[in-house]
Structures are given as structure tokens and as C-alpha cells.
Amino acid sequence: MIVRIAGEGQFRIDEACVDRLNELDAEAVTAVEKGEEEKFHEIFARMIEIVRSDGKPLGDDELTVSDVIIPPADTSLEEVRDDFTGEGLIPG
């Protein structure tokens, strides 16, 4: 799966990584629903960290569309409120 962190770049991640992200994604949705800002930021930061550390950056010469786009790391809860509803960033 190809993931883009907005403003940062694209990464290729494996299935195991997707599963972990999915779990955090669901937690993030719950945090947003409850309006728990601190918790949301903590989860969101972990999601980004996983992509950065486990993902392989795509070369600058690859022109590929991403499967998932993660908002910029420094986004506020307000900015992503709409992204973290229902199924979250990653469907399924």
C-alpha cells in the first residue's frame, strides 16, 4: 500500500503495517468523537511515526497515486475532524 504524509512524501508500507495503522486509526476516530484532543495527537503522532519508520520512501522519480493520504504531522484536531470520522483514514 502506498501512503502519503501530506507535505512530506510517499511511503510504501506492508500489510502488517497497514493493520497496525488501522487499529490506531480506529482509536483516533474514537478520540475525535469524544473530543479528546491530547489523546488524538498522541495517536496521530504514533501513526505518522509508524509510516516514517516502517515505510519505504518512494523515489522522487516515481509518479504514483497514493492509496491513503495522511494529513500533515502538525495538523490540529479541528483541521482533521472530518477526516477522522466513520472508517477513519484507512477504510476497512
Next chain:
Amino acid sequence: MPGLAGRFSVVVKSKINKLLDKAEDPGETLEYSYQKQIELLQNVKKGLADVVTAKKRLQLQSQKLEQQVVKLDTQARTALAAGNEDLARAALERKTLAQNELQSLDQQVTELENQQQQMVDSEAKLRTKIDQFRTKKEVIKAQYSAAEAQVRISEAASGVGEEMADVGLAMQRAVDKTENMRARASAVEELEKAGSFDDLTALGPGQDDIDRQLAQLTSATEVDSELAKMKAELGQGSGAPAELGSGGDAAPAPTPAATDAPQKEESA
């Protein structure tokens, strides 16, 4: 729709569709798409220049404020040495305000520096992607039939389109931030013009309003403790038997000495 297809993805898709709808002929689509990319690259450069300008302006303001802090400190000392505690207090209040402003300015400069770096990175990346697209474009035009070309073009345009949308979004955020800072910087300039940071000798009778504002903005305790410290220092300077090192709470305060026997012509 899940978050994945949120605001960002919508922007990306509409950008790509606009590109593809623009021309019937694949060759034309490619050229149009390429032209749009070059335009975006120019915009990034312009945005970068704006960030640099905003940063320079803030740095200039920061320098001016630093000078003000030194000046107000000297004024407070002079006023206190002359026995005018009210004036010294007013100067210290202004100093505190200037210091607070300085701190927030420095923070903003750091933020803009990060922004600048991010845009430099985006620009480099976008440039590589555009180069890649240009090569692909020529290959597609030379090797594929119209129908096949359409598919390849979609792929290439979508990939580069996402990159463009990403850079566009990053730029929008940078511009918004810069705008906010610019507004703040203007507010500080207004305050300076209104005389709040001006030379204290220029303080006229009609400026009680500023004083009231200052009193609200600055922490009284901070000013009080600094005033006490200054008094102690001045007391030491006049040869009082004050040994106020660290934790000299038990020692008698030398403050009355400073007011009882004001030193004349004692300039620092």
C-alpha cells in the same frame, strides 16, 4: 465517505480531472499538464520569497525590540537613581512588554524558518517529479497509440497531480501562517507608533490610556521584583553594606538608603 476521501483527496481528484478534461487530444493534455506543473513551480518560488520577506521583517522588528529593552532598562536605572520610582516602574513595565513581544517574535521566526525549509524541500521534489513527467510525456507521445496513451497519461498525470496538490496544500498552509504573522507584526508596529515603546521623556499627559493598557499586560510582580533588584544594585553601587548574594533574605533591605540619600549625577 471515509476520511481517506476527505478534503485533501477531493482537492487532488478535482485537480487531476481538470487537467484531463482540458483537452481531447492526449498530446495536448500532456502539454497542458506540463505547463500547469511549471506554473506551480513558479508559485512555489514566489511563496518561498514571501516567507523569506516575512521572516526578514520579523527579524528586523526583533532587533529593534532588543534595542528597546536595553534602552528601557537604562532609563529605569536612571529614573531610580534620581529617586523617581514611578518613572522607573513605567519603564520596567514597558520593558516587560517588549520582552514578551520579543519572545513571541523569536518563536515566529523559528516557525517561518521551518516553513521555509519545507518549501525548499517541496520545490526540489516537485522539480524532480516534473522532470520525470517531461521524460514520460515524450515517451508516451512517441510510443503509444491514442487509446493506450490516454491510460498512461492518466497514470502519469494523476501521480504528478497528487504531488502538485500536496505542494499546493503545503503552500496554502505556509501562506496562511505567514499572513497571520504579518497581521501580528503590523499590530506590534501600530503599538510602537502609538508610543508604547517610545522614549519615556516623550510621555505626555494624554497617554494615561497606554499606561493602563501596559499595566494590564505586564505582570506586576515581575516588575516589582525587578524594581527591588535594581534598588538593591543601586544600593550596592553607593557603598551600602549590602551583601545580597543568593538567598540573602535575612539581610536588611537597603532600599530606604537609596531614597534617603539620592546620589547626584550618578550615571551608569
